[in-house]
Structure formats: C-alpha cells, structure tokens
Amino acid sequence: MKILVPVKRVVDYNVKVRVKSDNSGVDIANVKMSMNPFDEIAVEEAVRLKEQGVASEVIAVSCGVTQCQETLRTAMAIGADRAILVETSEELQPLAVAKLLKALVDKEQPGLIILGKQAIDDDCNQTGQMLAALADLPQATFASKVEVAGAQAKVTREIDGGLETLAVQLPAVITTDLRLNEPRYVTLPNIMKAKKKPLESVKPEDLGVDVAPRIKTLKVQEPAKRSAGIKVPDVASLVDKLKNVAKVI
C-alpha cells in the first residue's frame, strides 16, 4: 500500500509575522520557512506505518513555489521514499490544493492519504476534508491514533469533550492532530540520503486543474491591541479588583 503525504511550506511557527504597511498581507520576505508542524506529524505517521510493514511506499507532495523542494527534502529525510512538487507561483487556496491532490490520488492510487489538520499560516482546516469529498473517500480528521488492519483503519479522533473512534474503509483520508506522534529528529546522514531520493516536478496545467483563487483578500490588518492592565500586589487586592472594579465575580 502506498501512502500519500501532502506537506505545506509555511512561515516557521516561532516567527511572529508582521502586517505589511500597505495592508496587502503579511511580510514573509526573509523570514524562516518550515514544514507545517501538523504535516510533519503526518509524515512521521506514514513513515512509522512503513516501518511496521503496513505501507510499502511513502510519497510526499507539496504544491507551491520552487522552494517547496526544501520542504519535500525534509519529508524525505524523515523517511518518505520520493516526492512530487506541483510547482506554481500562483496563490493556492485549499480548494485548488485539494483538486491538485485529487489528480495525484487518481494517478498514484494510494491506500491512505495522511495530512495535517490545519496549516498554521491561513489556519483554514479544509484541505483534507475537501480532498476526501472530491475523491469520494471516507475521512477521519483530527486523528490521535491510527491502526490499520486489512482493508480498514481504526482512527481515534480528538473531538469537543473527548475522543471518538471511527472505522474507515481504505482508501481513506486522515488528518493529524498534535498528539498522534512526536516526529523524529532528522539526522545528517538522512538529510544526505534525502538529497538522492527522486523528486518529480509537475505543473497544475499538466494535471488539468484550474487553480484560480475563489476568495479575494481585500486587506490584512493588525488585530485590535489589548493593552496591559495593572499589577496587583497580593491575592486580597486581586479579589477586590475582580469584585468591585471588573465586577466579574
């Protein structure tokens, strides 16, 4: 069984982004870029399934600019066998990415597609579910445990108030939550090895997908600033403030 793992190149989670002065977006020139943390968990899960003998091949996919190759090399350093870059400099929205991935699913016929539940830049939380719908596959989102047995996967999901377990028939789409696993550290020998693994590049046109954006960003602004309040010297004055000034208790 093949596993397809889509990964996204995003602004590193430690970077505090700044809104551009013309309000056209956020300034991402010269900031550190990394693999979306949830996607790293997805790659780790796929590689573990290969190590367990459940999967035969792990294919990493990224959609975007040329530099996404670096993200794909990271995925291959974790353990993906090969990579596909759908290269375009167009702005890609989740629906367009889902369509590109659908085309690759048709071509590669994976038994599982594992991807992050959400990217930490646009915070959309859409692509996995959209891909599942377009490919007419079942989905198990926000996974914290995945067990593959024969033609189905038993997936434990993080839901409001606790956990839920679903059984999905393969092929299926799984999106990862934080607790699914802790991705391994990438070692230098594996980084060197990853450089020799195959990386294929295709264009959206080759896949017959129209990636035109459906949502127009009119402006991007700083959020309303919350100003710091006061420091209180002790618990008694804190209780007094809450009771008599803020009147919330």
Next chain:
Amino acid sequence: MSALVIAEHDNASIKGATLNTVSAAAACAGEVHVLVAGHNAGAAAAAAAQIAGVAKVIHADSQALAHGLAENVAAQVLAIASNYSHILFPATAGGKNVAPRVAAKLDVAQISDITKVESADTFERPIYAGNAVATVQSLDAIKLITVRTTGFDAAPASGGSAAVESAAAQADSGKSSYVGNEIAKNDRPELTAAKIIVSGGRALGSSEKFNEVMTPLADKLGAAIGASRAAVDAGYAANDLQVGQTGKIVAPQLYVACGISGAIQHLAGMKDSKVIVAINKDPEAPIFSVADFGLEADLFAAVPELTQAL
C-alpha cells in the same frame, strides 16, 4: 437570499455554538433556516425551532446520522444546499469536520472561522494565529462559512416559533462507521461556553498538581478548566482542554491564567476574554502584556489563597 445553519446538537438538545452561528447567519441573509441532522433528534429540532430569528427548521432523522459522520451529514446538507445563498457551520470540531466536504462538493471555497460579517460576501477572519486579521470577499455563488463563535453574540434560545419540516434522510455512505467514544463526564460548563475559565500551564509540574491546584479554584468559581499547549503536551491535562490556535478559542467574562507564560499560540485562543487575570512568578512573562490584572507570585501559594479568599 436565505441562510442555512447546520445545528450542533446531541440529539436531545442544541449546543450553544449553534446560537452564535444563527446570529452570524442573520447578519448574512434575510431568512435563517436550521438543519438538525441526527437520530431520534426530535427534541433537538424542537429546541432549534425556539431560537429567536429562525424561520424554519429542517429535521432529518436516521440511524446513519446518529453520530455526525462527515460523509453522511455532508450528503444531507448537499441535498438542500442549492436553496441557500449562505451555509454556515459553527467552527467546532464537528463543524470543521463536515463543512469543507460540503464546500468541495459544491465547488465553492470555504471561508473558515469568520469573526465578523461586513456584507453578504465580505467577512473578517483571523490568520497566523490571530496575529493578523484578513478581510476577504467570496467570489462564489454560495458562501460556505464556519463561524468562530466568540465573534458573535448568542441568539436567544427562546422566543422563536419556527415550523419544523421533516426531510428524507440520505443513505449511509457505508464507507465509515462509528466505533465508540470517550467523553469526559463532569458537571463543569463546556470550555467554549463557560463564563469563567481557569487555565493552567506547564508551571504546575504534574497532572496531580494540576488537579490539586486548579480543580478547587474551578469548583469555587463554577468555572471550566483550560490548559496551555505546554501543559497538554507534558500530559498534565487532557487534550480537549487545550486553549489556543490549534485548540479551543474562548472568550469568557473572566479568564484566569495560572503559570502560563503566554506564547502567541495561547494568546490567540483567549485574548478576546473580557477580563484576564495572570498569576505567574516570572515578571517578564508575555501573559502580563494582555492581562487586566497581573499577580506576580508563586501559583502554588497564590492559587490556593485565591480559592480560599473567594
């Protein structure tokens, strides 16, 4: 133009998030309908009909809809989607699971987590963990939206008298099935609906200490308990208590952060709270920059003292 709200419910009652979503829907379109898709969900449908501002409730009932499986709920929404200019889900675990499936089948983009309706096609939504706010315009005929419930007031749960219409249930997809769940049972208010939240961070040091220090304070205040991602990652608190960019987004009347340093990802989840209290022994902790009242103290002394003083 009318808007369809997909109700969040447990078959017996309507969840609070539905009420905020109804308010957002009313700001989008003239008439608001609510879909209750469930199993033996007559009581939930009746409750939905009571929500002020709802013109019609559509009730679809079948075994296949009992557990909100995304494939089946999405099919139910798609069966009536073409009647609406706007389709809104609350941005809860359930809503986030189903909404993109509907969007993709309709070939429309989804606008996630809106916090404001500017006009029928223009919305505000936070990006980059709330470090920026984007104003976006949808170019699609049907606007498919998830609603950040903290951005909208709850519609009154009573006062309405909508008609309840039954809809034929769609067939089970047969591709996924419900196995079971583990829902923590307690009498505390739900995190996203609580008026007061007390939240603990990594400084608590262990899950025993977390419970020992935080629970009495929560009990005293009738509060929900939250946690930072650091505390969840360290195993001190359950994952569904996590407040932040990738956890729950909350905006209670009072948020008490104990031993939480205030990483941007955490602030993203709670900075819209009305009053924020921070108890931390590090005077440089970023949490103090958003706190209305900061107490620089060791939480192991200050929190029990606070519990006592209330």
